[in-house]
Amino acid sequence: MKKLLLFLYTFSIIHFGISQILKQPIPDKLVVLTFDDAPASHYSVVAPLLKEFDFGATFYVCEFPPNSKDSTLYMNWRQIQSLHKMGFEVANHTHTHANVSKLSQNDFNSQLGYIEDKCDSLAIPKPINFAYPGYGLNAEALEFLAGLNYKTARAGGSRAYDPLADHPYLIPSWATDETNKEDIIDAFDQATNGKIVVLTIHGVPDLEHPWVNTPPELFKEYLKLLKENDFQVISINDLENYINFSEAKEKIKPDFTKNLSN
Secondary structure: OHHHHHHHHHHHHHHHHHHHHEOOOOOOOEEEEEEEOOEOHHHHHHHHHHHHHOOOOEEEEOOOOOOOOOHHHEOOHHHHHHHHHOOOEEEEOOOOOOOHHHOOHHHHHHHHHHHHHHHHHOOOOOOOEEEOHHHOOOHHHHHHHHHOOOOEEEEEEOOOEOOOOOOOOOEEEEEOOOOOHHHHHHHHOOOOOOOEEEEEEOOOOOOOOHHHOOOHHHHHHHHHHHHHOOOEEEOOHHHHHOEOHHHHHHHOOOOOOOOOOO
16 A cells, blocks of 8 residues: 555656646647758758748857858848748757867856847847757856756757757757758657657758758748648747746756767
């Protein structure tokens, strides 16, 4: 009898915790599209296609130091403002695409504060979501994000996001490139049983960083596949309709043993 009571007590605690993390059940076929580094193609190619398919998305912006002297390879802030006006989320990717695992707290705050101030000057809502440049992270970075009241942070890992197991500052994702089409299509099948598929997409195309290039034809193929198969495609911020991130941060311990560097 004591064992049964202990089991029921433990089950009720676990169930209560889960019910507090999820505002409503996670539907199957839920996909989040995120875009990094603010290349010019996000404005000229990606945004028009997203509007055509009526999909949401998050753009993690920075002022990426170009390898060339051609600044037109990246969006300017008026174009970033236009993304906001089109209904997309503008989120934080640091000022200079900095590896935050190597930053002091002052430098970390400065890097994120620069993007926040730029957004404020253009009437773009203050970013509340973050993505680790180069997927570089450590335990301190999570503490710094908490101090700045960020809701989520996206990492790598090439696996589906489980809101009941993954800490909100360690949201995993798949990164697309021109060589991993089969992997990405297979990943979409993992958007089931309470799990969410998150993609990291760089330039479409990415002229300066060909190792993360996604050709426009391939990107459009992904969008058509998602549309034709009735996937719901949203931004990171839209996940708040399903997940109480404050409760998740309180109840889920960050797990750094999972592969978050791919």
